[in-house]
Amino acid sequence: MTERKPGKVWGARFAKATDPRAEAFTAAIDIDRRLYKHDIAGSIAHARMLARQGIIPAADAEAIVRGLEEIRQEIDAGRFVFRRELEDVHMNIEAALRQKIGEAADRLHTARSRNDQIATDLRLYLKEAIGDVLGAVRRLQGALVGLAGANREVIMPGYTHFQRAQPVLLAHHLLAYFEMLDRDAGRFRDCLSRADELPLGAGALAGVSYPIDREFVARELGFARIAQNSIDAVSDRDWAVEFQAAAAAAMMHLSRLCEELIIWSSAEFAFIQLDDAFAGGSSIMPQKRNPDVAELARAKSGRVYGNLIGILTLLKGLPLAYGLDLQEDKAGLFDTVDTLLATLDVLAAMLPSLRVNAERMGAAAAESYTLATDLADYLTQRGLPFRQAYEAVGRLVRYAEEQGKALGQLSLEEYRRFSPLFEEDVFGRLDVRAAVEARDVPGGTSPRRVMAALKRARRRLEGQAS
Amino acid sequence: MTERKPGKVWGARFAKATDPRAEAFTAAIDIDRRLYKHDIAGSIAHARMLARQGIIPAADAEAIVRGLEEIRQEIDAGRFVFRRELEDVHMNIEAALRQKIGEAADRLHTARSRNDQIATDLRLYLKEAIGDVLGAVRRLQGALVGLAGANREVIMPGYTHFQRAQPVLLAHHLLAYFEMLDRDAGRFRDCLSRADELPLGAGALAGVSYPIDREFVARELGFARIAQNSIDAVSDRDWAVEFQAAAAAAMMHLSRLCEELIIWSSAEFAFIQLDDAFAGGSSIMPQKRNPDVAELARAKSGRVYGNLIGILTLLKGLPLAYGLDLQEDKAGLFDTVDTLLATLDVLAAMLPSLRVNAERMGAAAAESYTLATDLADYLTQRGLPFRQAYEAVGRLVRYAEEQGKALGQLSLEEYRRFSPLFEEDVFGRLDVRAAVEARDVPGGTSPRRVMAALKRARRRLEGQAS
Amino acid sequence: MTERKPGKVWGARFAKATDPRAEAFTAAIDIDRRLYKHDIAGSIAHARMLARQGIIPAADAEAIVRGLEEIRQEIDAGRFVFRRELEDVHMNIEAALRQKIGEAADRLHTARSRNDQIATDLRLYLKEAIGDVLGAVRRLQGALVGLAGANREVIMPGYTHFQRAQPVLLAHHLLAYFEMLDRDAGRFRDCLSRADELPLGAGALAGVSYPIDREFVARELGFARIAQNSIDAVSDRDWAVEFQAAAAAAMMHLSRLCEELIIWSSAEFAFIQLDDAFAGGSSIMPQKRNPDVAELARAKSGRVYGNLIGILTLLKGLPLAYGLDLQEDKAGLFDTVDTLLATLDVLAAMLPSLRVNAERMGAAAAESYTLATDLADYLTQRGLPFRQAYEAVGRLVRYAEEQGKALGQLSLEEYRRFSPLFEEDVFGRLDVRAAVEARDVPGGTSPRRVMAALKRARRRLEGQAS
């Protein structure tokens, strides 16, 4: 057995040790240690395959597997010391393995390279992370459905251009976010299925000259298939780009939700009240109850957008195949996963605690001429072409506004000044609930449609959970 | 029939005309006129549905359809004058329709809003654009396959860290890009299927109070399904984000390809020569043959990344539902579609004209100790644990380098100084072609595997074309 | 005189014409034609210098200058036809010059290259653009000062976390934007002074082998100095990055202002009312008065952020010196300049038309316990350590909230339950105006300080205008 003092594997050929400044700059271990479970799982599958194919002795493979499992337990238990001069998680583990089992450890890196190894580790990590994200998305969808269900009668003003537009059900509004999250989940699933291929076996970039069984390794590690081109396999980071893009879209949705929660909890809107358990206070203004969680969640969209730009920039104009540029893929990816999960989870925790001010919402829905469209529809249904109905009501609203009156405060005579088609029954249309019920088309806000949508949403969540 | 002079539809209620500076700032028509075909198609389907459901008279619908088709022909023929004071493509067309068919035109906007109308137009546009992009991706894939097939014997150095690493087939290298483009196509298809739903019927945001048939309109316009939540339907721009993210990834791939083409056509590499038809010249250096196309294509990744950030920024923190912020979705989207299509197309045109310098590539593949890994594998296959084999060869390479000799120039005796396992047959491994053939694993660079990959690629292209 | 048919200058060496697809892809003329004035100015200065230095005959220089001036007039008048096959603005003008003055035109390109020529054109353009931007910033600052001055008595709630925090003067709030714009102006000026150097004379990248006088050209064109390194001079695009970064910061400020205008014009806030001349209407909701301008302005931050990322991406990892990648610097730069100018101008036009609802603002400032900090300060001023005062008032506010009472509705006895330091005079502190006046520190919101700030702001604007 060769004596070897711990240090860089490639030290043999170099005349000099690495400069400590370069070592500190290029060290990956502070970031990639997080991958130890995936690295060990990959190495175990690889060692088993090597033995199975007769490339290394079975006894060595057993020693390797046993040793790696011990190392995993040590790391789990916090008893493992990672060393920066060993560069990365792979070399730290390989060095520890040699300490533990001796020469057999020297056979582990047969027929692979760190290039395909790290790609494998990262895909294993990502698959797990996407599983976590899908769970967290579902929980937030559940919280939205729960809040919608608990407030199914509540009517609020629907807004366009941040102006009150038409009355809608709060539940309908909340379910809009359910739809967004559903698309997010779809994007994460698509990312997962595209990323679900095993790079191992690509070697440094060209494949390896041993009779390996990549399909076996793929099965062991739970990959759907193997990567089809070795050069692509080690230089591809599409899965990181695609995941971060999906995460950016999801954070964008959450930033919209949080913007609304912040606005709704303002004194001027007062549509909701935050529970003290989810509100922040001020260091000098004793009266404050701040929507800290929603603000921070909104802000974190920036971080995730930034990570997306980071990986896209990194990859721009990079020649094939692997280069150390790719080492920079990790910090941003981990940060995005952590940020997204934390944000989804804290919002799912907070939503059920919101108190909805139904009265205030309902009153707001009835003000500001939100029923003007219904009046135009009234005239249209009596035969006036819509554009003319719209104009007549436009003049009517202007008149009412000048008089300082609500639509219900005008007399029939006043109505008739703008169109002779108005009859006594027009006043029946001036009701917020009637307006909501009238929008009884698929996707519309009528209670019947929204209840059906809620049911569909619940079924979808159950379907995914099973 | 009401007299009405052309102008903003909502003028009736306002006491003042729009300030010309505000009008110029908010005018959409210079950008959205491009959607006229989709807008007219949407209006025709809508009008037919309105008549079918008895919401407007059948004769009016017929007049509308006829009028719209005339308008389309006029725009096609360049005989239509768009007017900025009419704000956008919708109002320009509606105004022209009224001029043409009179009062019946006033019924067209029944049971819809510009909010669901523009969302419908844009999705129709995007579906068409994605079809175009998929075709262009396929053509570039075809060009790669063609170039690979025409150079199937050519060996080049595979690079990691931009250093020669191991010999590979040029065809294998080119097929790495085939894989990238294949994932791109997958992302565009996923985007398409997620975007393939009809917003029309969402009205301003709440649905409409007419007995419309959204499924009929969806079928008429070729949508797979209808949007399920009216508030989401008018405020959702996920499809733009997702498309732009997929485009950013694709442009990233193209930037990598172009980087390589630029590098390969340098004097130092001289791996390829650009055809004069695709090279640029200098205004003062008569000798120059510049890779203009590849440089510009590489640069255009920035533009597409920028458009992605543009739409993500726009949507950050936007409360529901529609707001005029969303009008800004178009310029970036159109620019990305145009840029991506132009880049894919010009590269597909250029690739076949490249002249490959096989000799130079082959010579480079044999230099720089690119067979060192094969020597380590040689020792491993003779029983030495890989890590020890690697070290022995590391020392051997360092020795050779110091001697200024290639691996083939060392004697067996010199080899044996580093390991007694070296035998005469080691010299048989010092062959670039042998090294390539040895990597005969799935995804590897051996000619057998690469030819199979080429065949698979061709089949895939044919499958998609049919 | 050599016969030459119009076409690419570098055609002589190439065996083939450029492929039309490559020509279309690389054509710059649709974008860079906008630089014709700067290009001609640069050429005139260059020609004069060449003659002055005896490099070309004086008569030729005169012919060139005359010819170029005619061309400028033709372009001004729209009588010039740009041709795509001539690539760019430089070659279009040079070709026209040759048509016009014959062989003398062939001497114009002596001792320069398109590389230093375009860098010169763009810097001339940028200097002009920054001048325009500084004027527009000043106009918007003027509008803010005008609005502040016209509403100098108005008190509104200051917000933190979008919750009412403490009363402030509206004028004070508006002047916060004045400060932001002032920093923006500073950044543009710094960008200008850093960009203010002449690249011409750098040639293709190495300098030229003629006895040129760069200082003369710099003076002619109004540059502060000449670029010090020819390689840097042709490959530097820092000025574009710096300008776009400054523009991104400015658009960020405007997005914050617009967010507030949008929120303030909501029914719930009703702090301001948009004038009809700056409001948008709805195609189906006759009652709407939408803050279209502010929404669009807010959204356009995305476009400018995107352009910044575009230029940064383009430049990432680009080897020296000039490459055609740099041609892509223009579209984004022009778009940012146009967007920024239009946004600044339309907001400056809109602000004076806003109607401020002083009553509503004042009432809001008095609600929501906004004077709690003043109560804590009251206790502190009576000797209680601040943190204890803060806690006492915290309990007091909680009590008041539970009682559903405002601070002014509690009795002295109730006050004293929370601290014996409360005396009758505490009620004197429960006044919004008193609270505003109390913050009489430099930078604070007291009327005295704000009036001084207004005065300073006006002086600053006058100083800049002179």
Place this chain on the structure above:
Amino acid sequence: MTERKPGKVWGARFAKATDPRAEAFTAAIDIDRRLYKHDIAGSIAHARMLARQGIIPAADAEAIVRGLEEIRQEIDAGRFVFRRELEDVHMNIEAALRQKIGEAADRLHTARSRNDQIATDLRLYLKEAIGDVLGAVRRLQGALVGLAGANREVIMPGYTHFQRAQPVLLAHHLLAYFEMLDRDAGRFRDCLSRADELPLGAGALAGVSYPIDREFVARELGFARIAQNSIDAVSDRDWAVEFQAAAAAAMMHLSRLCEELIIWSSAEFAFIQLDDAFAGGSSIMPQKRNPDVAELARAKSGRVYGNLIGILTLLKGLPLAYGLDLQEDKAGLFDTVDTLLATLDVLAAMLPSLRVNAERMGAAAAESYTLATDLADYLTQRGLPFRQAYEAVGRLVRYAEEQGKALGQLSLEEYRRFSPLFEEDVFGRLDVRAAVEARDVPGGTSPRRVMAALKRARRRLEGQAS
């Protein structure tokens, strides 16, 4: 003295404790603990001022100062335990101070808010960071100057479009980066001087109601001036945007330098060789010597671009004044500072170790018809208009290329086929050194000019160091 158990300061008013998920999500302490020195310095200056103005007793101020200094020492020594339930660095320190000195600590937060406090801390941090960055920029400039000085005779091919264009001095090429870094330093200095104002005294947002002396605090803390508007002071993060934009430009420059170092150390270029102390090895290819440092440095541009987008996104559309969104400003800022400093430093360390292959560079400079421009200039200097000279040489180069000959291998007769102006002395122009010397204009590559530039650069570095 009031009993108070450690916990949130605003706990008094809230009915419930913070939910642990919200607490974990909003906790700042893991990030902002890094500001403890700046926070303590700010608090000390604040306490002194409070006593000086008679706002708190002098004895209390002394106790506070002493206590804070002890706490600083404890943190310095790693003996301080930060607690997440205390939210942030401010509250951790205030709580520890109370433990240490009792009630006097309760007076520290008089007349300030965390809003102006954190803004002050961050500006103090940034000022220090910019100082560090300027030092690191200077060191890298020094390394460039050193490398240039050590290789002042070396000629290399200058490139445009990555094609050999004209010979230049390596020193000239390196000094192009000196210029870039000089502009970077200018931007950082401008950022510093714009950021150099004290926010403290702005309170929560409105100023404070105590007779504070902001100028005194500014002097104590070394700020050039005080912020002029309290609302702006607490909501402004321009300095973070500006710093990150300057950092993005700097990292862009470094990415260009690194791209060149990577390319130059390829086998094909072999212009430089990395020292083993700064090269990386491969885990399976014993022959590799990878430019790890340069690759990673190039990649890190993505991270810094991302952080810039992060802060811009965060600020987009944020209403005034402070909101918890702003808490997200820190992670990205710290990461950018760390990344930039580490990258500047490691490159400054690496540059001196590069071995330049002068022979290879010189040979490359002489190939590829790099003297064609000189031939055109030769003809021009003999009276031929440049454009015609250019064309003649274009045809000459094409002929030489077809013959497979270098320019020096053609006979005079062959030259004369393209222009009768060619004389025997043309061969004197076919010399790389002559070509370099000919570019003797300000900013040009002639040795005389480059030596002068080197001298200027050294002087500038010395000037800055003093």
